[in-house]
């Protein structure tokens with residue numbers, strides 16, 4: 168398939184990774200991104216297990232480690248900010264609530280985007296409106312009205328992918344995790360911990376505060392509740408929703424809500440897994456969150472996106488038979504995706520208690536889980552296995568950068 172024309176939709180972690188590898192294998196790659204320019208924002212994401220290996224193979228692992236947020240571990244705290252349980256990276260290693268490679272989403276996406284754009288053509292401010300497939304290829308009509316033919320189309324548009332809804336209509340059976348969360352950052356203050364702090368209170372409400380090296384404190388804040396379409400609201404309404412949920416709370420909440428009003432780096436989601444029986448239809452294939460979003464709770468969403476991009480490109484580089492390549496990609500990735508999506512719902516309820524009794528039980532459980540003998544067991548329960556699959560080897564990368 169090398170030398171063939173491939174369109175990638177979405178210029179975030181998954182889209183840039185697949186573009187990077189496809190271009191190196193000699194495919195002619197165009198990336199179309201809906202946003203008017205490259206999207207830098209977002210908060211901390213983890214890169215774990217096989218995704219670290221992919222970055223190593225791209226020669227980007229050291230650069231990624233240099234962008235590490237500096238987070239030393241995770242503390243569960245109460246309203247007086249007393250530590251109930253500590254999971255330090257130095258005690259439990261990479262497979263704890265804090266990954267060895269914690270990095271800002273924008274830094275991770277840009278780290279791959281910069282070398283990828285030397286090899287691929289990027290078009291911002293446009294998106295796919297229609298795809299018509301025939302034996303010779305896929306005719307893509309863009310929202311701008313332009314048309315172009317491609318041999319293959321890779322959809323890496325994230326959890327809410329419109330092209331997935333267009334071409335796989337009715338196939339996604341989302342699994343809602345009953346969590347609605349906002350992500351943003353606020354100014355750091357003297358005395359802020361180098362550990363992430365996890366705070367829960369009654370009403371299914373919780374907050375994670377994560378330190379950064381950028382003078383910012385990164386906030387995840389939200390509530391355990393049935394989804395009610397909040398992801399479709401505009402940003403002002405989403406911010407208002409969070410303010411109303413936490414209006415009367417203590418701890419760090421007043422400072423967080425003040426920062427929320429001022430932030431322009433705001434991401435909001437109703438946690439829902441994307442579950443599809445297939446990831447390809449004809450010449451169109453899905454990857455990253457568009458194919459299998461495991462949600463931020465899994466700790467492996469970004470790792471899956473990186474691994475998926477590598478495997479998809481590698482399988483396409485091996486053969487001219489694209490249906491066989493798509494099938495092989497799915498065979499390799501499915502077990503990792505299933506692992507990433509396997510977070511048990513009762514565990515979520517336990518971690519986001521509604522009642523005083525539930526909160527008391529959670530705090531008791533965390534005190535136990537933080538004991539040296541139980542820390543690793545808790546981490547195993549809490550985390551998905553980021554080394555679930557053996558990473559295949561693919562052909563040696565050859566193609567030079569495009570002019």
Ligand SMILES: Cc1cc2nc3c(=O)[nH]c(=O)nc-3n(C[C@H](O)[C@H](O)[C@H](O)COP(=O)(O)OP(=O)(O)OC[C@H]3O[C@@H](n4cnc5c(N)ncnc54)[C@H](O)[C@@H]3O)c2cc1C
Pocket residue numbers: 176177178179180181182199200201202206207208209210211212272293294295323324325326327328329330350434454455456457463468469472
């Ligand atoms: C701005 C931003 C901030 C984020 N912040 C966080 C965070 O704080 N915490 C967290 O856990 N996860 C966050 N995420 C999600 C996280 O990046 C993903 O869960 C994970 O890295 C997998 O990445 P992905 O490339 O599959 O999807 P995403 O990172 O969601 O990227 C999808 C890309 O496709 C683009 N796109 C969407 N629709 C179209 C379309 N129709 N045509 C063309 N392009 C399209 C989007 O603009 C985006 O660039 C954020 C994503 C974005 C885009």
